[in-house]
Amino acid sequence: MDRVCMYLRKSRADIEAEARGEGETLAKHKKALLQLAKQKGLNIIRIRQEIASGESLIHRPEMMELLREVESGHYDAVLVMDMDRLGRGNMREQGIILETFQKSGTKIITPRKVYDLQDEFDEEYSEFEAFMARKELKVITRRLQGGRIRSVQDGNYIGTRPPYGYQIKEDQTGRYLIPDPDQAPVVKMIFQWYTSDDPHEKMGSNKIANKLNELGYRSYTGKKWTSASVLAILKNAVYAGRIQWKKKEYKKPSNPLKTKETKTRPQSEWIDVEGKHESLVSMDTFQKAQEILKRKYHPPYQLENGITNPLAGLIRCGKCGASMVYRPYTGQKPHLMCYNKFCDNKSTRFEFVESRLIDSLEDWLSDYKLQWEKSKAPSENNQKIELYQVTIKNLEQELKNLETQKGRLHDFLERGLYDEETYIERSNNIANRMNETRAAIEKVREELETEKERIKAQNQIIPKIENVLDLYRESDDPKIKNTLLKSILDHCEYKKEKWQTGDEFSLRLYPKI
Numbered sequence: 001m002d003r004v005c006m007y008l009r010k011s012r013a014d015i016e017a018e019a020r021g022e023g024e025t026l027a028k029h030k031k032a033l034l035q036l037a038k039q040k041g042l043n044i045i046r047i048r049q050e051i052a053s054g055e056s057l058i059h060r061p062e063m064m065e066l067l068r069e070v071e072s073g074h075y076d077a078v079l080v081m082d083m084d085r086l087g088r089g090n091m092r093e094q095g096i097i098l099e100t101f102q103k104s105g106t107k108i109i110t111p112r113k114v115y116d117l118q119d120e121f122d123e124e125y126s127e128f129e130a131f132m133a134r135k136e137l138k139v140i141t142r143r144l145q146g147g148r149i150r151s152v153q154d155g156n157y158i159g160t161r162p163p164y165g166y167q168i169k170e171d172q173t174g175r176y177l178i179p180d181p182d183q184a185p186v187v188k189m190i191f192q193w194y195t196s197d198d199p200h201e202k203m204g205s206n207k208i209a210n211k212l213n214e215l216g217y218r219s220y221t222g223k224k225w226t227s228a229s230v231l232a233i234l235k236n237a238v239y240a241g242r243i244q245w246k247k248k249e250y251k252k253p254s255n256p257l258k259t260k261e262t263k264t265r266p267q268s269e270w271i272d273v274e275g276k277h278e279s280l281v282s283m284d285t286f287q288k289a290q291e292i293l294k295r296k297y298h299p300p301y302q303l304e305n306g307i308t309n310p311l312a313g314l315i316r317c318g319k320c321g322a323s324m325v326y327r328p329y330t331g332q333k334p335h336l337m338c339y340n341k342f343c344d345n346k347s348t349r350f351e352f353v354e355s356r357l358i359d360s361l362e363d364w365l366s367d368y369k370l371q372w373e374k375s376k377a378p379s380e381n382n383q384k385i386e387l388y389q390v391t392i393k394n395l396e397q398e399l400k401n402l403e404t405q406k407g408r409l410h411d412f413l414e415r416g417l418y419d420e421e422t423y424i425e426r427s428n429n430i431a432n433r434m435n436e437t438r439a440a441i442e443k444v445r446e447e448l449e450t451e452k453e454r455i456k457a458q459n460q461i462i463p464k465i466e467n468v469l470d471l472y473r474e475s476d477d478p479k480i481k482n483t484l485l486k487s488i489l490d491h492c493e494y495k496k497e498k499w500q501t502g503d504e505f506s507l508r509l510y511p512k513i
Helices: 012-019 025-040 061-071 091-104 120-153 184-195 205-214 227-234 283-296 350-374 377-414 420-474 478-486
Strands: 004-010 044-051 077-079 107-109 166-171 174-179 242-245 248-251 261-264 271-274 315-317 324-327 335-338 489-495 506-511
Touching: 004 025, 004 061, 025 044, 025 077, 025 377, 044 061, 044 420, 061 091, 120 242, 120 271, 184 205, 184 227, 184 283, 205 227, 227 283, 315 324, 335 350, 350 420, 350 489, 350 506, 377 420, 420 478
Parallel strands: 004 044, 004 077, 077 107, 315 489
Antiparallel strands: 166 174, 242 271, 248 261, 324 335, 489 506
């Protein structure tokens, strides 16, 4: 192990033993542990020691600092004389210590045993202590949650950030909202425009967003208003003087790509009370907005296979980077347009883009065939592979040399050639160099595998694209066509200026090679 910390603690019992003439405890322990480190090939990069009782972490600054380092993954292992040198305090503190080692994957090494708390057998040592710590945490969590619910029921606002149109104020009566002098009028305008009976004043969420942007107003995040940000305000009962809590349930995601999963609870489970804050709109106006929202809602139409656009997810805007989307029309043919409404990339009839993509693929394939036949790619590729392999071999030899140097450090310390400070300094230096060398080996190996995959893709891309083009023309299923294109294309970039018309646009392909 390259990064090991030695921890030494002198207890009251040790002090009493020294008084009886049994020798200096820390010096004896240090000598024994250095000998153990030499036998096991451990690289000591730090020695922490303190004179303190093992009963409470509060009075052990070195141990607290060690736990912070362990939690951040600073060490591979911690070397101690006995497990109880880490702590003999209450169940909760023992649980904290052992759980810190377990979560970080840091081993505990003693002269008798190496403890790996991620191992089931070794974990049993800390099972009861961890159980007690978790029980105490649950009790604390329940108390905190109960306090928050009581605060909400009293009409307080407990969110971390105020909703648009408000500021948070705290005094002896509680934590509540007050109108923001700049934003509150904007909220009132949004409700006024949306619920107006005057057809000349009445606007939908899209028009409201555009109007606010024209007037120079910015949304909560400081960006331009969108339909979604307007709708979020129209749906929030806080503007009618209500405080609502527990509307959504948050769970750990089953899908590792998601950060969290949410679902709306039944309204009967919500906490819905009158807030201490001043409302910005009347309840009648708010309810009127909800009725309009219900009438305007339509479930999205979707075919069984879920895809109507064979180019879905492939075409990106060449100006802003947003996705290009398929837009059907009544009375004219569908277009491909940028999803970002603020982008000036001009749309084009979908059939023009699809035709250009297939033609461009055929042109690219013809050029690639010529280049492949003319180039000396196979010999160049072999040279690259050999270069990576030689680099890995040299780095592995360097790692062996560092291992040898690490073994000599203990001898230099024992022979008095190094003092403790020099020993720790050289140990740290070797540990860092070994980590850098291992990282370099891993990086070169990854580059080698990437190069092998690239060569493999180069060899296979010609027949693969030929096959995709044949199957694409034969199929009428948008989903199958989309899958075929995604197997050979990473993405395409589309760009069209305002003065260009018809099939005048640029389309750049990025094949998977």
